[in-house]
Amino acid sequence: MGKITGFMEFERLEEGYRPVPERLKHYKEFVVRLTDEQAGVQGARCMDCGTPFCNSGCPVNNVIPDFNDLVYRQDWKDAFTVLDSTNNYPEFTGRICPAPCEAACTLNVNDDPVGIKSIEHAIADKAWEQGWVQPRIATIKTGKKVAVVGSGPAGMAAAQQLARAGHDVTLFEKNDRIGGLLRYGIPDFKLEKFQIDRRVEQMKAEGVTIRTGVMVGKLPKGSRVTNWAKETISPEELRAQFDAVVLTGGAEQSRDLPVPGRDLEGVHFAMEFLPQQNKVNAGDKVKGQIRADGKRVIVIGGGDTGSDCVGTSNRHGAKSVIQFELMPQPPEQENKELTWPYWPYKMRTSSSHEEGCEREFAIATKEFVGENGKLTGLKTVQVEWKDGKMAEVPGTEKVYEADLVLLAMGFVSPVATILEGFGVDRDNRGNAKATTDFDGGYATSVPGVFAAGDMRRGQSLVVWAIREGRQAARAVDEYLMGFSDLPR
Known part of the structure; x- marks a missing residue:
């Protein structure tokens, strides 16, 4: 694959970024895509390895060596055909996937891996530019009707695959636009929303009926889950109207931090903060928008959602941004002999961190403090981990000044009342209980009701959601027709 000696001749080339002062002035994407020639050189680095671990490292099992070789040969249309055969939305994953395929790259054993993600990004964008992305009607x-509940990447993939199999598919979304966390979680500077909109138009052309602003079931009272629904439909009505139902909502229950002072004004979930900015970017007016302008911001949580809060706060014009992480600081370089080909534990610095952010590790919040009901700071303590248990370090107590705290500590489970409405059994983490077996996979305890994506597996990556949506679509097709020609 690629050039036989390419991995010895060429070095890895990263995609570039627009300068920080320039990109902080807007919410547009700022990654500079590789040129055709640069992408070809990256494709040339792909080794002719006997077992391409990148394929299995990729949750959707992209046929990576094949499209690397085709890009090296500048055969872009065939490269897109290969990529499109396994991934419904490569323009999403080429932007926001953390690239477990690159961690599994054979070249990564003792060198820098092939720039697979940048190649995927280039292929997907060229496909749209050249008009190769067309509806597959x-x-x-079949005359069978399927309801897909939740329009994130799992729901989009499931709905699209089922429509291509000939079923009448209706995609339900409680919010006012399609996309789930792609729409109202991922900031526009990482994924501009026209990327979603043009896929929605493709899906409509393929026969998918889209109904936004429809809440299936109900949210518990006081829920902080984003919901702009104007209409409600019960699980019983849905099951009566459709031959099968696929539950593809997210794991939307944010992990809370129940310490003293949690109810102070100025302490918010990340998923209260981020969706509002995305709505403003879309031209909507948001009353009482949570803003970071001129504020001392502390983001609690060191993952991607926390990083997104950092980038958005800096674009608001925050006075300062600090990110807390409970775990100790990871090593700069992973132990490849120990971790390869699996996802390594190592220090990761995002583009948002580079825009301005102080990072604190092994730190726990003990209390939010304030005056007259408003947040003014938080009390912290350093922690250390021994035998898998956390212990506070005596004498390390400290008070940080803060005007805004954003809780970005992950998500714990789907909304329980929705699963209860369908009578679906849940696992010990509160997710919909369903296996991924070839026989009867993704089927819940309720006949005709399936579950996929974060609602089944818990908080995860966009690429895992696409995989589960595709596989669940095949399982539903088999349930309805007795067989399926859809890829798994």
Whole structure:
């Protein structure tokens, strides 16, 4: 694959970024895509390895060596055909996937891996530019009706695959636009929303009926889950109207931090903060928008959501931004002999961190403090980990000044009342209980009701959501027709 000696001749080339002062002035994407020639050189680095671990490292099992070789040969259309065969939305994963495929790259054993993600990004964008992305309309209709509940990447993939199999598919979304966390979680500077909109138009052309602003089931009272629904439909009505139902909502229950002072004004979940800015970017007016302008911001949580809060706060014009992480600081370089080909534990610095952010590790918040009901700071303590248990370090107590705290500590489970409405059994983490077996996979305890994505596996990556949506679509197709020609 690629050039036989390419991995010895060429070095890894990263995609570039627009300068920080320039990109902080807007919410547009700022990654500079590789040129055709640069992408070809990266494709040339792909080794002719006997077992391409990148394929299995990729949750959707992209046929990576094949499209690397095709890009090296500048055969872009065939490269897109290969990529499109396994991934419904490579323009999403080429932007926001952390690239477990690169961690699994054979070249990564003792060198820098092939720039697989940048190649995927280049292929997907060129496909749209050249008009190769076209609706695939089913030639034969089955007469079967399927409801897909939740329009994140899992729901989008499931709905699209089922429509291509000839079923009448209706995609339900409680919010006012399609996309789930792609729409109202991922900031526009990482994924501009026209990327979603044009896929929605493709899905409509393929026969998917889209209904936004519809809440299936109900949210518990006082829930902080984003919901702009104007209409409600019960699980019983949905099951009566459709031959199968696929639950593809997210794990939307944010992990809270129940310490003294949690109810002070100025302490918010990340998923209260981020969706509002995305709505403003879309031209909506948001009353009482949570803003970071001129504020001392502390983000609690060291993952991608926390990083997104950092980038958005800096674009608001925050006075300062600090990010807390409970775990100790990871090593700068992973132990490849120990971790390869699996996802390594190592220090990761995002583009948002580079825009301005202080990072604190092994730190725990003990209390939020304030005056007259408003946040003014928080009390912290350093922690250390021994035998898998956390212990406070005596004498390390400290008070940080803060006007805004954003809780970005991950998500614990789907909304329980929705699963209860369908009578679906849940696992010990509160997710919909369903296996991924070839026989009967993704089926819940309720006949005709399936679950996929974060609602089944818990908080995860966009690429895992696409995989589960595709595989669940095949399982539903088999349930309805007795067989399926859809890829798994």
